[in-house]
Amino acid sequence: MKVIKFGGSSLATGAQLAKVIKIVQADPTRQVVVVSAPGKRDKTDVKVTDLLGQLADQVLAGKDPAALIETILARYTEIQQHFGLTDDVVARLRQHLQQLAKATYPGVDYLRSAFMAQGEHMNAQLVAAVMAHLGMNARFVSPKALGITLTGKPGAALVADDSYARLAQFTLQPGEVIVVPGFYAYDAAGNVLTFARGGSDITGSILAKGLSADLYENFTDVSWVYAADPKIVDHPRAISTLTYREMRELAYAGFSVFNDEALIPVIEAGIRVNIKNTNAPDDPGTIIAPTKNVQHHHHITGVAAKKGFTALYLHHYLINQEVGFTLKLLQILAKYGVSYEHMPSGIDDLTLIIDENQLTPQIKDQIAAEVRAQIHPDELEWLPDFAIVMVVGEGLYARPDLVARIMVALADAGIEPSVINQGASKIGLMLTVPTAKAAAAVSAIYALSCSKQSAAAK
């Protein structure tokens, strides 16, 4: 059995859904179908999930949501009409959305999650109805019925471990297809929680592990994972095989084609992932697997950049000798619910690289005040606005001069990295550059990875 997930771009219109249905019908082992909410139909369009975020804001502001509800439902009506569905699924969805607006929630974030989850919830119902209408043995199955329980916060939910024992009890009937909404499930108290954005990939991965799938197929709008983001580099090299850890690093650092958190369940279960294109389903796509034959691959598998970081720089003599220095610092961060991404340090200096989304001007002031009071640094500075660039490859360190060549390529492009972290990961080199130079850094390193001297297959 295969778990097969379709992203929003694959489900944006009735015509796209027709391709999806053909793909499911083409292979009887494609029995577990995970769907996202309808995505963008063109570059200027708005994803249904984003419209639902706006709807949540309207409800919170006490505005009349009727017009926006109709805009959202129009996306589903188009799909329903494309297939000539007579049972008015959309009318039921309208009632459901109106009820949601009247319900009560433990907090604003819970309300927002409950609304944003509806894109997937409604789409899975519609897709199952369309499939049944076309004569397929298909039904909607909710994450609750499958036994998935979540913990954590709305918008950053985590799967509860005991979900897997329940999932293992779920029996698929021979020949049936189940359609499962991605992106959300419920916590033990019955509240809707969503994963991080792009989290339908996570649902697919949980199902692949919990239902012991032979393969997790992830259908999107590109035929491959490329060695660089195609929005940054024109026609980048396609990658045929990636290891789990290569994809983890690259997905984290900007390869949005697959959610970085989504790799964890499939890694735990040793299930391969196949990234494929709904618009070109015969292309073999990229396989993400536990290992690959490094000899036949480039030293640099891929290069990615992620914007939105701030650093907290501290200068303090004898950091290396002061027992518990870092502990005190991290306790202050923990008090404000802030985690860090990287922590390069020296004998008298330490830099914490932090995701800007966790910081407000007020939190920064509070952290700085507490650090000054408890740790007495000689210098404390917030350094805003830079990007992390990750250069990744199983064979990255097989060539002793590769890091030097990367630095030369960056220098030639007029880019001076402020932090270089080599060795923390066996397959990655992390650099920080100013946000405005992130794309140029990716292009320069990608060009180097294409040069004959840097290719491994020699």
Ligand SMILES: Nc1ncnc2c1ncn2[C@@H]1O[C@H](COP(=O)(O)OP(=O)(O)O)[C@@H](O)[C@H]1O
């Ligand atoms: N290295 C990469 N290789 C392929 N696609 C990438 C890469 N980096 C970023 N992307 C982007 O990921 C997109 C697909 O992911 P996403 O928009 O989440 O699709 P879906 O709607 O299927 O969930 C591609 O259209 C592409 O722009």
Ligand SMILES: N[C@@H](CC(=O)OP(=O)(O)O)C(=O)O
């Ligand atoms: N619809 C959700 C979840 C998701 O995974 O979507 P997509 O598969 O279109 O990236 C989002 O926009 O975040």
